Amino acid sequence: xxxxxxxxxxxxxxxxxxxxxxxxxxxxxxxxxxxxxxxxxxxxxxxxxxxxxxxxxxxxxxxxxxxxxxxxxxxxxxxxxxxxxxxxxxxxxxxxxxxxxxxxxxxxxxxxxxxxxxxxxxxxxxxxxxxxxxxxxxxxxxxxxxxxxxxxxxxxxxxxxxxxxxxxxxxxxxxxxxxxxxxxxxxxxxxxxxxxxxxxxxxxxxxxxxxxxxxxxxxxxxxxxxxxxxxxxxxxxxxxxxxxxxxxxxxxxxxxxxxxxxxxxxxxxxxxxxxxxxxxxxxxxxxxxxxxxxxxxxxxxxxxxxxxxxxxxxxxxxxxxxxxxxxxxxxxxxxxxxxxxxxxxxxxxxxxxxxxxxxxxxxxxxxxxxxxxxxxxxxxxxxxxxxxxxxxxxxxxxxxxxxxxxxxxxxxxxxxxxxxxxxxxxxxxxxxxxxxxxxxxxxxxxxxxxxxxxxxxxxxxxxxxxxxxxxxxxxxxxxxxxxxxxxxxxxxxxxxxxxxxxxxxxxxxxxxxxxxxxxxxxxxxxxxxxxxxxxxxxxxxxxxxxxxxxxxxxxxxxxxxxxxxxxxxxxxxxxxxxxxxxxxxxxxxxxxxxxxxxxxxxxxxxxxxxxxxxxxxxxxxxxxxxxxxxxxxxxxxxxxxxxxxxxxxxxxxxxxxxxxxxxxxxxxxxxxxxxxxxxxxxxxxxxxxxxxxxxxxxxxxxxxxxxxxxxxxxxxxxxxxxxxxxxxxxxxxxxxxxxxxxxxxxxxxxxxxxxxxxxxxxxxxxxxxxxxxxxxxxxxxxxxxxxxxxxxxxxxxxxxxxxxxxxxxxxxxxxxxxxxxxxxxxxxxxxxxxxxxxxxxxxxxxxxxxxxxxxxxxxxxxxxxxxxxxxxxxxxxxxxxxxxxxxxxxxxxxxxxxxxxxxxxxxxxxxxxxx
Numbered sequence: 001x002x003x004x005x006x007x008x009x010x011x012x013x014x015x016x017x018x019x020x021x022x023x024x025x026x027x028x029x030x031x032x033x034x035x036x037x038x039x040x041x042x043x044x045x046x047x048x049x050x051x052x053x054x055x056x057x058x059x060x061x062x063x064x065x066x067x068x069x070x071x072x073x074x075x076x077x078x079x080x081x082x083x084x085x086x087x088x089x090x091x092x093x094x095x096x097x098x099x100x101x102x103x104x105x106x107x108x109x110x111x112x113x114x115x116x117x118x119x120x121x122x123x124x125x126x127x128x129x130x131x132x133x134x135x136x137x138x139x140x141x142x143x144x145x146x147x148x149x150x151x152x153x154x155x156x157x158x159x160x161x162x163x164x165x166x167x168x169x170x171x172x173x174x175x176x177x178x179x180x181x182x183x184x185x186x187x188x189x190x191x192x193x194x195x196x197x198x199x200x201x202x203x204x205x206x207x208x209x210x211x212x213x214x215x216x217x218x219x220x221x222x223x224x225x226x227x228x229x230x231x232x233x234x235x236x237x238x239x240x241x242x243x244x245x246x247x248x249x250x251x252x253x254x255x256x257x258x259x260x261x262x263x264x265x266x267x268x269x270x271x272x273x274x275x276x277x278x279x280x281x282x283x284x285x286x287x288x289x290x291x292x293x294x295x296x297x298x299x300x301x302x303x304x305x306x307x308x309x310x311x312x313x314x315x316x317x318x319x320x321x322x323x324x325x326x327x328x329x330x331x332x333x334x335x336x337x338x339x340x341x342x343x344x345x346x347x348x349x350x351x352x353x354x355x356x357x358x359x360x361x362x363x364x365x366x367x368x369x370x371x372x373x374x375x376x377x378x379x380x381x382x383x384x385x386x387x388x389x390x391x392x393x394x395x396x397x398x399x400x401x402x403x404x405x406x407x408x409x410x411x412x413x414x415x416x417x418x419x420x421x422x423x424x425x426x427x428x429x430x431x432x433x434x435x436x437x438x439x440x441x442x443x444x445x446x447x448x449x450x451x452x453x454x455x456x457x458x459x460x461x462x463x464x465x466x467x468x469x470x471x472x473x474x475x476x477x478x479x480x481x482x483x484x485x486x487x488x489x490x491x492x493x494x495x496x497x498x499x500x501x502x503x504x505x506x507x508x509x510x511x512x513x514x515x516x517x518x519x520x521x522x523x524x525x526x527x528x529x530x531x532x533x534x535x536x537x538x539x540x541x542x543x544x545x546x547x548x549x550x551x552x553x554x555x556x557x558x559x560x561x562x563x564x565x566x567x568x569x570x571x572x573x574x575x576x577x578x579x580x581x582x583x584x585x586x587x588x589x590x591x592x593x594x595x596x597x598x599x600x601x602x603x604x605x606x607x608x609x610x611x612x613x614x615x616x617x618x619x620x621x622x623x624x625x626x627x628x629x630x631x632x633x634x635x636x637x638x639x640x641x642x643x644x645x646x647x648x649x650x651x652x653x654x655x656x657x658x659x660x661x662x663x664x665x666x667x668x669x670x671x672x673x674x675x676x677x678x679x680x681x682x683x684x685x686x687x688x689x690x691x692x693x694x695x696x697x698x699x700x701x702x703x704x705x706x707x708x709x710x711x712x713x714x715x716x717x718x719x720x721x722x723x724x725x726x727x728x729x730x731x732x733x734x735x736x737x738x739x740x741x742x743x744x745x746x747x748x749x750x751x752x753x754x755x756x757x758x759x760x761x762x763x764x765x766x767x768x769x770x771x772x773x774x775x776x777x778x779x780x781x782x783x784x785x786x787x788x789x790x791x792x793x794x795x796x797x798x799x800x801x802x803x804x805x806x807x808x809x810x811x812x813x814x815x816x817x818x819x820x821x822x823x824x825x826x827x828x829x830x831x832x833x834x835x836x837x838x839x840x841x842x843x844x845x846x847x848x849x850x851x852x853x854x855x856x857x858x859x860x861x862x863x864x865x866x867x868x869x870x871x872x873x874x875x876x877x878x879x880x881x882x883x884x885x886x887x888x889x890x891x892x893x894x895x896x897x898x899x900x901x902x903x904x905x906x907x908x909x910x911x912x913x914x915x
Contacts, residue, residue, distance in 0.1 A: 091119065194216050282349050715737070731757065761775055784821075
């Protein structure tokens with residue numbers, strides 16, 4: 001809904017909510033247009049509770065909403081006490097009182113799970129007529145705020161005459177307490193994070209109106225959380241508060257030391273009020289003192305200081321002694337490097353604290369930009385305004401002269417400036433157009449076969465020739481260079497030439513940063529392309545490194561929820577692949593409510609969210625839950641939108657993958673090959689979707705020990721890649737094909753291939769991450785199958801050297817696989833105690849998974865039994881455990897032969913450590 005529509009509905013809501021039911025229905029019937037009347041009726045029916053917009057009168061949900069509205073209109077009948085039960089929560093500790101009510105720490109009391117929350121009770125003395133409806137309306141609006149810097153609204157209700165809100169509980173310290181003794185830069189960074197949350201709220205048409213250090217909590221990780229939107233207001237199209245009556249009702253709940261002048265006088269409230277409060281907080285963080293008055297003064301004295309005295313400049317405040325040790329001074333204290341605030345930061349504070357709202361920063365984002373400039377030691381924008389502000393004050397004293405001179409000067413300068421600007425823009429556009437036209441003309445003309453010895457070049461050959469000429473051709477025109485680079489990088493990416501697209505994207509990022517800055521739209525687009533390329537080549541570490549700052553920027557700028565979700569989707573998968581499972585789960589929990597904001601639960605895109613859940617559940621060792629996530633997407637295949645056909649193929653692939661891991665009969669080789677054919681038919685030969693389907697099939701056949709059947713699949717995979725393809729895409733396929741050939745008995749030249757791949761897979765900035773670890777492990781296994789522990793050790797040592805990498809040390813699944821490979825290698829080296837210890841680590845990891853993976857677990861248990869038998873240790877318990885783990889759905893396996901031989905007497909030399 002647009003702000004203007006909401007403003008009109010809001011005003012009508014305030015009017016109609018006070019009417020008797022019969023009068024309200026009569027007025028609704030007369031209201032035009034009918035669509036407006038229908039929207040208003042739904043609002044009145046649910047009293048702005050998002051969950052009951054469509055609840056019919058008389059339903060239990062509708063009755064609850066009515067009771068809540070009535071409770072908000074009545075004073076709280078009795079004081080709250082520790083131990084009181086409110087819904088699923090029990091009050092535990094009074095945290096504070098102010099604004100709109102009391103705030104309690106509460107504990108979950110219904111036994112479903114353990115948890116804490118902050119519960120806010122509406123105060124008796126502000127629950128007046130009309131405020132209840134506004135409070136309910138704003139509660140519903142605030143419930144949609146989803147920002148890491150804002151404490152979430154979890155629930156609301158009414159019980160025993162008490163209306164309450166359930167909020168996220170932030171364990172930590174207030175901003176003032178947290179920053180005591182900390183340097184100025186750290187304080188400013190925290191204020192930037194608070195301002196980013198305020199900017200997000202403004203983008204949702206919400207102004208906080210009570211910003212102060214006590215409404216900011218800093219948790220144990222140093223994350224600032226903005227609290228208490230209890231007197232927040234709605235904004236209209238002009239950025240002013242739409243409900244001014246609410247200010248008059250709750251104005252006395254403001255903290256005057258941090259309130260803007262217009263809040264104290266009852267004027268129009270807009271985003272400038274929050275900017276002013278942020279300026280007060282910045283002054284206090286930089287100097288340890290308030291810009292107006294002192295703590296402990298009466299309300300009247302503080303209001304008089306705000307309205308009638310000028311704020312102390314930072315430089316003046318810093319010249320005064322630091323008296324934060326006195327009883328009344330309970331603020332943040334002066335930073336140890338407070339003198340750094342003089343100069344640019346002083347100008348930023350002065351701009352934010354201008355008495356007239358129009359003279360402050362135009363937006364919180366502009367304030368954030370200047371604070372970021374100060375943090376990075378770049379000039380701030382407002383230092384240039386000091387002389388302008390002084391000129392403005394002179395003009396107010398000499399209005400007549402100033403107006404006349406200004407009109408004449410403005411007329412002349414405006415006309416000249418417009419003419420010059422238009423001329424420059426036209427010239428620049430013409431030059432860019434001519435440059436692009438000339439470039440395309442030469443590109444097309446170069447296709448003449450006479451220039452290529454009669455050979456007609458293809459598109460790739462033409463692009464390659466033009467790519468080599470880009471730096472020279474556009475050396476003097478970087479803007480056009482950036483435009484052409486953007487097109488070429490996307491073109492190569494679409495052609496799956498990631499080896500070329502990646503350096504082009506890196507060059508594009510560097511160029512756009514130089515031309516327009518880090519947060520410019522062109523730079524953000526270039527970084528998103530680079531992140532997408534990381535996803536294509538299976539580099540989760542690259543996705544994380546680029547995706548985290550992109551998501552933070554998108555949230556700070558209040559960009560479209562759809563853009564934020566795209567970044568969240570990729571981060572869920574990347575975190576899971578990198579073994580950062582807690583972060584992946586947290587990102588999934590953050591993303592799902594946003595998905596439901598965008599789509600109904602039965603929408604194709606809402607169901608498709610399960611593809612990311614599927615990959616997370618596999619990484620967590622929850623195979624059954626992964627299958628459930630995959631099957632939850634099956635209804636989406638019944639009605640696939642044309643623009644989602646390729647996503648439907650991904651759903652089919654994941655359903656097959658889950659069924660194959662669990663031995664379902666539907667997961668046949670024929671079914672996988674059919675999915676691959678459908679991918680080729682839709683996307684063309686050589687697409688990544690077909691590659692991934694065949695990779696899944698090849699891996700599954702290898703786990704079943706069907707190496708001969710896997711060979712044609714590996715051959716097809718190798719035929720689809722080129723020597724020039726990116727190493728993280730090509731080398732894992734070559735390593736997997738080598739292992740299949742060796743296990744199928746095709747050993748000629750295999751030892752030389754092991755040596756080549758061992759050298760090619762040495763870690764580098766290009767080769768890292770889980771795909772690199774798995775490819776190296778396949779080379780190790782191929783060397784072991786060749787009875788070459790010397791070659792296996794050379795390959796495995798690259799992983800052990802890389803264990804110093806923090807991401808790999810935290811990746812429990814990969815660490816267990818490295819233990820498996822080390823155990824097999826130690827067995828071939830006849831270091832049996834070391835082999836047993838390594839294989840026991842692998843089995844212990846599989847034992848600890850939330851849900852069983854029978855096929856892999858069975859193989860690992862038999863492997864351990866083999867080393868125990870060779871070491872002359874008892875194996876009966878290990879074999880019994882293996883028998884219990886053997887998948888019932890598996891008809892036969894090469895491991896069955898090993899199981900039989902482990903029962904038989906071992907002839908001398910029979911056990912060579914390989915099976």
